[in-house]
Amino acid sequence: MKSAASIAKAIAEVQQSHHIPDILPFKMLIECVPNVSEGRRSEVIAAMAEAIRGVPGVRLLDHSSDPSHNRSVFTLVGDSAGVEQAVLTLFERATADIDLRTHRGEHPRLGAVDVVPFIPIEGVTMADCVALAKRVGAEVAARFGVPIYLYEEASTNAARRHLEDIRRGEFEGLAAKMATADWAPDFGPAAPHPSAGASVIGARMPLVAYNINLATNRLDVAKKIAAAIRHSSGGFRYVKAAGFMLEDRGIVQVSMNLTNYEKTPIFRVFETVKREAERYGVSILESEIVGLVPAAALNAAAEFYLQIGGFKPEQILENKLRT
Amino acid sequence: MKSAASIAKAIAEVQQSHHIPDILPFKMLIECVPNVSEGRRSEVIAAMAEAIRGVPGVRLLDHSSDPSHNRSVFTLVGDSAGVEQAVLTLFERATADIDLRTHRGEHPRLGAVDVVPFIPIEGVTMADCVALAKRVGAEVAARFGVPIYLYEEASTNAARRHLEDIRRGEFEGLAAKMATADWAPDFGPAAPHPSAGASVIGARMPLVAYNINLATNRLDVAKKIAAAIRHSSGGFRYVKAAGFMLEDRGIVQVSMNLTNYEKTPIFRVFETVKREAERYGVSILESEIVGLVPAAALNAAAEFYLQIGGFKPEQILENKLRT
Numbered sequence: 001m002k003s004a005a006s007i008a009k010a011i012a013e014v015q016q017s018h019h020i021p022d023i024l025p026f027k028m029l030i031e032c033v034p035n036v037s038e039g040r041r042s043e044v045i046a047a048m049a050e051a052i053r054g055v056p057g058v059r060l061l062d063h064s065s066d067p068s069h070n071r072s073v074f075t076l077v078g079d080s081a082g083v084e085q086a087v088l089t090l091f092e093r094a095t096a097d098i099d100l101r102t103h104r105g106e107h108p109r110l111g112a113v114d115v116v117p118f119i120p121i122e123g124v125t126m127a128d129c130v131a132l133a134k135r136v137g138a139e140v141a142a143r144f145g146v147p148i149y150l151y152e153e154a155s156t157n158a159a160r161r162h163l164e165d166i167r168r169g170e171f172e173g174l175a176a177k178m179a180t181a182d183w184a185p186d187f188g189p190a191a192p193h194p195s196a197g198a199s200v201i202g203a204r205m206p207l208v209a210y211n212i213n214l215a216t217n218r219l220d221v222a223k224k225i226a227a228a229i230r231h232s233s234g235g236f237r238y239v240k241a242a243g244f245m246l247e248d249r250g251i252v253q254v255s256m257n258l259t260n261y262e263k264t265p266i267f268r269v270f271e272t273v274k275r276e277a278e279r280y281g282v283s284i285l286e287s288e289i290v291g292l293v294p295a296a297a298l299n300a301a302a303e304f305y306l307q308i309g310g311f312k313p314e315q316i317l318e319n320k321l322r323t
Numbered sequence: 324m325k326s327a328a329s330i331a332k333a334i335a336e337v338q339q340s341h342h343i344p345d346i347l348p349f350k351m352l353i354e355c356v357p358n359v360s361e362g363r364r365s366e367v368i369a370a371m372a373e374a375i376r377g378v379p380g381v382r383l384l385d386h387s388s389d390p391s392h393n394r395s396v397f398t399l400v401g402d403s404a405g406v407e408q409a410v411l412t413l414f415e416r417a418t419a420d421i422d423l424r425t426h427r428g429e430h431p432r433l434g435a436v437d438v439v440p441f442i443p444i445e446g447v448t449m450a451d452c453v454a455l456a457k458r459v460g461a462e463v464a465a466r467f468g469v470p471i472y473l474y475e476e477a478s479t480n481a482a483r484r485h486l487e488d489i490r491r492g493e494f495e496g497l498a499a500k501m502a503t504a505d506w507a508p509d510f511g512p513a514a515p516h517p518s519a520g521a522s523v524i525g526a527r528m529p530l531v532a533y534n535i536n537l538a539t540n541r542l543d544v545a546k547k548i549a550a551a552i553r554h555s556s557g558g559f560r561y562v563k564a565a566g567f568m569l570e571d572r573g574i575v576q577v578s579m580n581l582t583n584y585e586k587t588p589i590f591r592v593f594e595t596v597k598r599e600a601e602r603y604g605v606s607i608l609e610s611e612i613v614g615l616v617p618a619a620a621l622n623a624a625a626e627f628y629l630q631i632g633g634f635k636p637e638q639i640l641e642n643k644l645r646t
Contacts (some may be wrong), residue, residue, distance in 0.1 A: 008562055012578070091398070122641070213632075255331075292638055293640060295640065301628060302621040302624035305625075310611060315612055318616065318618045
């Protein structure tokens with residue numbers, strides 16, 4: 001066995017050598033998730049994907065189409081100039097190929113390019129993404145004659161902050177809605193584009209789809225907990241939640257979307273659900289993250305539970321490799 | 324207020340769209356931290372850094388020199404071929420420029436290039452790094468006539484697994500040590516290189532330097548907890564620990580090196596320290612990570628505390644961007 005003194009010396013030596021050498025700024029990364037009103041004609045969808053892939057500084061991570069919704073979602077990342085160019089290119093193709101007057105589908109929609117959120121991931125602030133949304137909105141309106149509504153963080157009007165409020169009435173009700181005083185667009189003409197309608201452009205935080213499974217089959221417990229934590233009924237500001245039965249497993253689930261993981265972090269939601277469940281004698285079986293999650297959202301949980309003080313993202317080895 | 328049903332529908336829609344599209348393999352990343360017996364002649368050190376920087380597929384993240392130790396540490400990352408080439412280049416320069424017969428310094432050393440660990444970071448296994456250590460060891464021995472000892476995970480002999488055992492006696496005692504039956508090298512000649520001695524090459528996990536500060540000034544509590552958790556006195560296998568007084572703050576610290584965060588994870592060490600401290604009526608003030616930490620070490624803590632089931636590293640947004 002080594003002496004405690006020699007162990008102490010060895011630890012001190014290693015920790016002294018563990019300084020962080022040079023802190024470089026992160027590369028800028030913006031995510032952009034345009035929703036387009038075409039989910040059936042594969043050649044039209046493929047042409048839009050090709051157009052995005054051709055833009056320098058942009059990576060198309062994914063695209064998926066839903067024929068019954070008649071809608072496609074593209075997920076791309078890049079720097080500010082790259083995602084701006086990709087969105088303009090997408091508008092060029094979509095306004096040429098899509099006609100809302102003959103478009104039918106289950107999903108509500110207002111325009112050919114229906115919604116375009118810009119999402120800060122790394123080396124970029126929400127303010128940068130808001131500025132980008134306004135710049136792109138003005139450019140789209142000028143170049144394609146499509147009226148633009150700014151939404152979420154880019155919104156300039158509390159009554160028009162949420163997508164569902166802007167989209168209410170859909171393309172078919174748009175001309176009448178735009179004729180009212182409250183619905184002059186943020187950019188572009190005061191009437192819909194004949195075939196491309198109007199578009200909603202804005203900035204928002206990355207969304208975390210998060211579920212907590214409870215060790216019970218009591219659906220009422222899941223529903224009560226969902227009501228306790230969701231914003232609409234008095235809970236956390238950035239939580240949407242509902243209780244579900246998972247029939248095949250005989251357990252219930254609190255299913256959530258966390259719309260701002262910085263202001264309403266995962267660990268606080270988890271601890272609150274755990275505490276509320278205790279009140280009914282129920283424990284948490286497990287939680288699950290559906291799809292993608294920003295690294296910062298998980299790191300915040302590690303920092304919280306381990307009580308890590310003064311931690312900097314630059315201390316994560318992989319982050320240094322990406323600078 | 325929205326109805327619970329409309330919230331449930333909105334959540335289900337978002338979560339359905341949150342599938343992970345295409346899972347690509349990670350890029351291969353190996354960290355390599357050669358320690359060289361020269362910490363005073365800046366032109367010699369600069370030439371070694373330049374030589375490493377000139378190797379394609381390799382990034383020199385950091386290098387630092389300690390004149391009293393007369394030793395420099397280089398931190399580089401790259402793929403297998405890149406780090407292999409960088410190490411060979413470094414041996415070429417070090418064997419030309421360093422003569423152990425006239426080298427003096429506080430730090431123990433055996434050779435011009437003293438120690439070379441290969442560390443798996445991403446898209447590469449420990450077995451890959453062991454194979455790489457053996458390949459590089461054989462190549463160095465053949466090309467430069469330097470005897471090589473394999474250490475840690477690459478070790479072929481339990482008595483020669485740890486650096487301190489191999490290095491005991493230092494360069495000055497090496498010729499006599501190598502003349503004994505137990506100390507034939509893994510590769511190369513059975514006697515030291517006249518000026519460059521011998522080198523230790525191997526593979527190990529990334530080391531996490533981790534401290535926990537206690538809300539007390541009782542040094543005996545920190546020392547007792549350190550003894551409880553460290554391997555040498557019966558604790559966790561991959562923990563080195565010592566208790567220290569932080570004089571300026573009037574508190575004590577359990578200072579640790581975690582030598583394998585996969586097998587002895589941070590959260591388990593934290594929870595054990597917390598529990599042991601409770602026994603003395605002491606609580607944890609905060610913990611701190613010194614220097615760099617692999618993302619996986621923090622993610623494991625998030626998974627543990629949030630009870631996340633079935634999580635895959637590919638779900639972290641930034642990981643997808645790096646594929």
